[in-house]
Amino acid sequence: MTTAVTRQAATARGAAPRTSAGRRGRFAGTGALVRLALRRDRVLVPVWIAVFVATAVGQAASVASLYPDAPSWHQLAESVNTNPSLLALYGRVLSDATLGGVALFKVGAFGAVFVGLLSIILVVRHTRAEEDTGRTELLGSTVVGRSAPLAAALIVVLGTDLVLGLLTAGGLVATGLDAAGSLAFGLGWAMTGMVFAGVAAVAAQVASVARGATGLAGVALAVAYVLRGAADSSADGSLTWVSWLSPVGWSQQVRPFAGERWWVLGLGLALTVVLAVAAFRLVERRDLGAGLLPDRPGAATAGRWLSDEVGLAWRLHRGTTLTWALAFAALGSIVGGLVANVAGFIDDATLAILEKLGGTGTLVDAYLATEWAFIGIFTAVFAVQAMLRLRGEETSGHGEPLLATALTRTRWAASHLLMSAGGAAALLAIGGLTAGLSCARAFDDPTMLGRMLQAAAVQLPAVLVLVGLTLAATALAPRWASAISWGAVVAFLLLGELGPLLRLPQWAMDLSPFAHTPRLPAADFSWPPVLWLTAVGLGLIGVGLVGFRRRDLD
């Protein structure tokens, strides 16, 4: 690497002043790496962008149909702005003068967090994760400057954020929202994404492995979200200034549809530049493959629990599963507070629509059923990523030493299946328990606990279908497993969210297993769909386990 860079630098030095020669050496090969990154992300990034645009557009369209006129906007804003747990979760409705002001309160801060998460994942994927696999070493030995991988990653991710923001703005304008507000909203998302791309760039230099870098940046993101939550929900407004400490809060401070403050975007841009410069400084200082945080020594012998494939699988899934469990517990704990508020503020027309969407129960039950449908999809996201770990273990070569022992393929696959399906069941139990307790308290109704646990349990069969689909794809179409299973998750999510709004035919919406899940607690429980969804799930799992035994392993 040194020779290549030196030669490059030396060639350039003849023609240009020294500083520019050095810079060209450091960034040599950036263009090629950008193309490589775009090639690798050609599916992932467009799908993510589509999900974000669809979420914003879907949200705007559904609020537009539920709240058609100015009085209903005012009522909605009023009820959100007086409820501390809604404020903590979503943030304040800043203006009820237009539809845009109220339409996006649910996805503004929340969406910004997910754009931030996407940026973190992408930056780490193209920097630290590449170093972990040793590919950077290979690239570094060609004419690639030391800073080129980071520069390429930032170009790709910042570009992704910008495109995501602009397409979101375009989508919102297309649904009939005000153009300036839409642009401010989209760029607000993009800005938060860019800041966390910068945070991830620094974290990728500080941590010594990809997971560590994602974790560090993720903590920063969580802190930013909680800070703005504290600011938005402070009772007397005395903590409002805290929102300015949070890049997630900045996306709200841009005030889309509420007298846009464009200069706040500059704040985000400035911080992104500062973080990027810091990351480039760090790249030039550290060794390839090393971080600034040292590795601690670990156990010299394996503990008793690490004696078989299940112990190994738990060790590999532990961190992710516990993080999800915390998220589910947090989500469940606020459900009660959110729902208690719903009962008070919706008019009869809206009620009729909600009942149509959610079943025939009371308004609260309809609302809860909608929440559980969401939680069901979330659970499927967890289950699919856990099941895909089997394929990941195979392609990274970890399966080879394992399967050279007495471990059979079926037991190996089953260990990851257990983490996926068992983990999903545990998450739903945690969600059901915490939601049950918070609802029981909010409504002073102890039967809520049982009803919420039931609503949670009934989500499992549809999740099982996706687990089975993922395992079957891993066995029968290994190269396409990831695309097939994530494609199914996104398709089912969109069918459920946008299907009714786009008035899709029933058969199309019925393609999603989640369309058949009884909408507890709004609807009655019924055995047939639960039983046949379970049967389909188990059938796919069976196909997967048998197929996995029969094919060549990579």
Place this chain on the structure above:
Amino acid sequence: MSAAIDVTGLVKNFGATRALDGLDLQVTTGEVHGFLGPNGAGKTTTLRVLLGLLRADAGTVRLLGGDPWADTSALHRRLAYVPGDVALWPTLTGGEVLDLLGRLRGGLDPARRAALLERFELDPTKKTRAYSKGNRQKVALVGALASNVELLLLDEPTSGLDPLMEAAFRTEVEALRARGVTVLLSSHILAEAEALCDRVSIIRRGRVVETGTLVQLRHLTRTSVTADVAAVPAGLDALPGVQVVGIEPHGDGIRVRCEVDGEAFDALLRILAGAGVRALTSAPPTLEELFLRHYVDEPVTVTP
């Protein structure tokens, strides 16, 4: 004498690429068998078929008397494997990986584990992501050597090791041979095979082209002989099995250089002796020459 490994007519295709093309391989119980060939010749594919990771498209494969595809689990209790490219879980320590793989195989001798860690100077408390390629390979090697098995399958086991560690590895393989363990050692490091192997099989483009002891294989090639003699030896050109490379004046005598088949050695020495030998050097063929003979005529295409 039973066969630990008995492969006949093994064929394996990857799409349009034929990786193994009627491969025959016999490894006798208790021997150290070298499996030699250039990159892409099909060594790793063969090992992966023997491990039941890949399914044979045609041919019969017997491993320790069983079918590696059908009896995978039972057979794997009796063997240990060192992959050519050792990939380990980055967040586990070397010691944890050793114990985990040992327990999955059915037990690891703790005393041998400790002795081997010492011998190979491996720190078991390090996370495997911090290991170099050589150290990752040592984890797999220590695991295989510390297990109490009948058969070791080693895929280029020393490719990341330094010379000191290579020497330690050879000592350990010698000890295994003494205990009656069968070893299949895939390699393109020829000195290693020369030092360790009872028999070798040479694989090229998915076929075994030569198999036998090194002594037997030397019969198949020629020894280079250089002799300084007083006068031009008579009848050299007529001798079957001898090819004269050069006869030229050297000092006040004659220098003769020729290539000779093993069977013609005796006759050659008699003729040379008749011409008054002053100095004689004879170089046995190295495995490099064996290789050259098999690969020099056609360029070797490397298939992944």
